[in-house]
Amino acid sequence: MSETFDRIPRGTHDILPEDEKYWSFVDDILKKHCLAMGLNQITTPVIDFKSLFIRSVGTQSDIVKKEIYSVQRLDTKTEDTKDKEERDELVLRPEVTAQVARAYIQHGMQTWPQPVRLFYLRQPNFRYERPQAGRYRQHFQFGVESFGSDDPLTDAQLILLLWQVFQDIKLSDNIIFDINTIGCKKCRPDVKKQIVKYYKAHEEQLCDDCRERLKKNPLRVLDCKNPKCQEITLEAPQIIDSICPECQTHFRQILEILDELEIPYNLNPQLVRGLDYYTRTVFEAREETDEKRQSSLVGGGRYDDLVEELGGTPTPAVGFSFGYERIIEKLKEKEIEVPELLGPEVLLVQLGDKAKIKSLPLVAKLNRLGFRTTVIPGKESLRSQLRMADRLGCEIALIIGQREAFDNTIIFRKMKEGVQETIDIERIEKFLIKYFKR
Numbered sequence: 001m002s003e004t005f006d007r008i009p010r011g012t013h014d015i016l017p018e019d020e021k022y023w024s025f026v027d028d029i030l031k032k033h034c035l036a037m038g039l040n041q042i043t044t045p046v047i048d049f050k051s052l053f054i055r056s057v058g059t060q061s062d063i064v065k066k067e068i069y070s071v072q073r074l075d076t077k078t079e080d081t082k083d084k085e086e087r088d089e090l091v092l093r094p095e096v097t098a099q100v101a102r103a104y105i106q107h108g109m110q111t112w113p114q115p116v117r118l119f120y121l122r123q124p125n126f127r128y129e130r131p132q133a134g135r136y137r138q139h140f141q142f143g144v145e146s147f148g149s150d151d152p153l154t155d156a157q158l159i160l161l162l163w164q165v166f167q168d169i170k171l172s173d174n175i176i177f178d179i180n181t182i183g184c185k186k187c188r189p190d191v192k193k194q195i196v197k198y199y200k201a202h203e204e205q206l207c208d209d210c211r212e213r214l215k216k217n218p219l220r221v222l223d224c225k226n227p228k229c230q231e232i233t234l235e236a237p238q239i240i241d242s243i244c245p246e247c248q249t250h251f252r253q254i255l256e257i258l259d260e261l262e263i264p265y266n267l268n269p270q271l272v273r274g275l276d277y278y279t280r281t282v283f284e285a286r287e288e289t290d291e292k293r294q295s296s297l298v299g300g301g302r303y304d305d306l307v308e309e310l311g312g313t314p315t316p317a318v319g320f321s322f323g324y325e326r327i328i329e330k331l332k333e334k335e336i337e338v339p340e341l342l343g344p345e346v347l348l349v350q351l352g353d354k355a356k357i358k359s360l361p362l363v364a365k366l367n368r369l370g371f372r373t374t375v376i377p378g379k380e381s382l383r384s385q386l387r388m389a390d391r392l393g394c395e396i397a398l399i400i401g402q403r404e405a406f407d408n409t410i411i412f413r414k415m416k417e418g419v420q421e422t423i424d425i426e427r428i429e430k431f432l433i434k435y436f437k438r
């Protein structure tokens with residue numbers, strides 16, 4: 001017996017029509033705010049070079065070490081040399097920031113008016129995750145990247161954008177931002193030295209991961225979720241005490257702007273974020289009740305060295321991203337009402353061959369006029385087509401039978417009232433405008 005395809009790979013999911021209203025709701029609000037702030041949309045490919053991510057997120061990140069999927073064409077016999085070169089290098093992208101930084105360099109955006117502020121909508125990313133609730137191997141992201149400004153105003157403006165989005169999707173009531181600074185190229189070595197010195201003294205009590213981190217990425221020890229490590233971290237030196245005066249001023253200014261905007265935030269000295277490219281500001285957004293940051297809703301920060309690291313001219317930058325799945329889960333959990341997606345409002349009922357031929361041109365005309373109109377193929381009887389009109393929630397049924405097709409008339413039926421009249425086919429538009437008050 002042949003296989004029945006009724007499953008998809010673990011960690012992936014379909015977005016079904018019944019769920020689409022949540023996704024559209026979020027998309028519409030995101031797009032509205034991004035455009036209002038003068039951002040431009042960008043879309044990058046789902047596949048890209050492995051080296052881009054190794055260079056950007058760092059060889060020590062979990063992403064590079066464990067989570068990236070490689071891409072290969074099944075047929076390797078008909079490859080040309082270029083394909084062959086790329087074959088071993090292509091991966092499914094684990095994140096978008098590095099790609100946007102690459103696009104900034106590749107398309108000469110440093111000559112555009114700065115800052116260049118870009119956003120991307122509903123972009124799938126791929127990371128290997130252990131299968132469990134709320135963890136996806138393909139997940140969808142929204143994000144913003146701003147290049148060419150190191151002004152604290154830029155950082156604050158991105159947080160403001162997020163805050164406005166949270167307000168509009170009605171999740172802002174118990175959202176709080178965690179924010180921290182992790183220093184710049186100049187002061188980071190000092191920061192690291194302090195951190196390493198402190199944890200070295202407690203090395204025995206640290207978890208295995210943290211002992212490893214201490215060697216390669218010591219700041220991440222601060223962020224360990226292991227209770228024992230967290231206990232030690234309580235007494236750890238705070239990054240903010242060992243950063244340079246410029247970094248301190250930068251951070252203070254962001255906080256002053258956030259105060260002025262009355263955006264709720266929490267200074268979190270443990271927040272460092274997982275990726276190598278972050279400098280200075282790092283932030284996350286979470287529910288107030290999620291004090292341990294088990295499931296943050298947004299993550300972002302500054303990455304002033306990334307463009308240069310990827311071979312471009314030194315360009316300060318800041319950005320953030322969020323995953324749709326978690327946000328939509330919250331919308332459902334909190335029973336936030338989102339607009340229903342609009343179905344057809346007019347059903348054209350056609351009876352007989354002549355009516356069938358006339359039906360599609362009429363539907364096309366009404367669609368063009370802005371009336372959401374459809375026709376049901378294959379249904380024979382008037383009754384079954386009217387029943388469909390009900391099921392689809394159509395308010396108006398337009399009926400063309402043999403006689404109407406011949407007379408150039410049509411029956412205009414109000415579904416709810418069950419009243420109808422025969423009108424001249426030319427007068428449909430007027431009737432619909434009057435009925436729908438458009």
Ligand SMILES: [Zn+2]
Binds near residue numbers: 183186244245
């Ligand atoms: Zn600094």
Ligand SMILES: [Zn+2]
Binds near residue numbers: 206207
């Ligand atoms: Zn640990």
